[in-house]
Amino acid sequence: MGSRQRLFWCSDPYDLPASDGRFVRAAADNCAFHIRRCPEYAAIARRLGFSPDQLKTVEDLAKIPPIPTLFFKRHAVFSMPDRWPVAMRVTSSGTSGKFSQINFDWGCVLAEVPMILRLGWRHRLISPVPANCVVLGYKPDKHNRTGVTRTMFGLTFFSPPLRRTYALHYKNGTYVPDLDRVIRDLEGYASSPFPTRIIGFPSYLWFGLKRMEELGIRLKLRPGSRILLAGGWKQHYAQEVEKPRLYALVRTVLGVEEDHIHEFFGAVEHPIFFNACPRHRFHIPAYSRVVIRDVETLEPLPMGKAGLVNLISPLIKATPVTSVITDDLGYLEPGEACGCGIPSPTLTILGRVGLSDITTCAAGAAQLLGKGEGL
């Protein structure tokens, strides 16, 4: 068994100290692989003076060249040549029209299995009772390879799915929302003998619930119904609502209690299954390490200080995403401070850096940024 599979198959999901050794070994092997196979990654490692043998302890993980997600939006870089069979080619959802392409190798998919099962079990997501599924996201379509579509579709399998309703349908080359249809279906599901699972973007849940409230609809979904929230607020940042207001609305409109609402965090460039604990905090699982970096110098910051969020995992071999710096600002806190019983540190996201939707009219910039203007 390779070091990566050992990390993913043998680690308790939230015992970080016990997995430190396995993590560092897997990370060193992963970096060595990318340096060997990916000339772009090798050039970056050379420029930053990094070599995998510098990785001895978890503190050394910050030395792995952190690559901004922007880099993957501007460059398609791979560590497995095109002719190799990769398991999946996935793109980020491209909030502002730009997207990254990340390839997933078969070993990565194999390593994801124990991670998802262990965490799904730990967070009581897995149930043998069939459920009606409402996906407040994209209906999978051959035109859509976004990671979030894949994630949401995958999340419908934690219990046997009876049927699926989607909020976004592909029509005439674009996705159009149909919340009214979702609301009609939900009303039907409320009288079904089976529980309902709502999976989706928090923003769509919020808009859907507001609409139902306006229409005076109050439902009592079956006991055991759950709400799984994946993906960010995306283009609806400006209308972000406080989580407690959302939970209260869920209780009044759908009759689902707060402890049946699950939130996830992840990125195409870092597809680790982050689950919110009962207190709605994201504890770092054993398959990931998080470094917070200074907004001016990019130096690692101590626990509690806010900065750029750098996510590290040796999960993927097909694309050099071992260490990625996201566009998010956040901070870490000791796990004990949460009080939910999970010992690993928590990651709190404060919001996006000033990377407002990039729009430009300088010649060639649109192409560089991976974005078609106008048409």
Next chain:
Amino acid sequence: MILAHGTVLPDADLPALLDSLEDELNATRANLTLEAETVVSAIDTLGRRLDSGALDHLIAQFAAPNMLDSLAQIRPALCREALEDKLKTELGPEALSPRPRPFGRARYLPLGILFHVTAGNVAGLPAFSAVEGLLTGNINLLKLPREDKGLTLAILSQLTDQEPRLAPFLYAFDVPSSDTATLKRLAALADGLVVWGGDEAVRACRGLAPPGCKLMEWAHRLSFAYVAGYEDREAELTALARHIVRTGGLLCSSCQVIYLDTEDWDRAQAFCRDFLPILEGAAREGRSPGQAAEATLYSYETLLEQAVDRRDFDDRFFPGRGCSITLRRDQELELSHLHGNVLVKCLPRRALLPVLRRQKGRLQTAGLLCARWDREALSAILARAGVTRITRAGHMSHTFPGEGHDGEYPLRRYVRVVDTED
């Protein structure tokens, strides 16, 4: 959403509207004339309502927080004097009255129907394009950009509420670029297709416009600074640094490359070393931690891109805090790394013309830094090379009343001359 007859309609009404559109447009063309005065007075009123704060709720609802700043910049253009001046400058005195000719008379008439395919990089651009079409009396069909979250529809319906005579001359469609069937139907109705955007948008529009439909392209451009000396070194370099940081390189008029009037690589390195702290100073000015993080990410990204994309080049990279300077050996005008990460190249003045000519059709602004006595000669060389705006260092992205647009007066493109024999 759709705007037609001064009303905002749901997308579901599109097929019915398209079926009746040709008849509607023909009826408007046959029976109605839109006087420039009607448009001028409607916009003048809108400008005054903007000042009174009556439109603040709309701006808050639909536009980005910095919209009020951008509006303040274009506000001077939204008044009677400026619009009348624009008409006079661009169309000449003939615009307003037919001119006698030996055979009879000649006059300007609207081209007819303009189909505007607009871009989303500047808020308010679609409305601006429509206003130019209205000023020349045209019927305007707008394809809204994806980024438009309702601002354009809000502005246009304010205009038609205020002046119902504009309503038959304004249609806006929130059609995605991928819906080529609808776009082709709209293009088939038009006498002229006005396209704003990058190469990709322009290429797509060339495919949309049937023969006989005049194509008017406002494509993306490249701009640069040319340093051949100074009147006040400190002030001019500071102004240039602020321009680079504030526009982030994202505008057609943003400086991508700083050209130095020298061949001496050592002098160029010395310039970069001197300019870096000035650029860092501009990057530090009044920014939040979020903006600092953004600038840091972009300059770090530039470092990585230099390491990856320029492995085989002999560049000199000067990393700064939240910005950077890259000195390159070649002379080409090209896109910088953007966001405060600028390029520097050597380009002695005798090589200006041949080098810049290679970017013909893409040149826009040159920010000229030079001694007072040298300005006229250098301006002449830059103009001959194809540049369409020559400004001072810090004014590259300023708009000047009465200036052309990419070397042309747009209104002239939107009218036709009709000669009538007595």
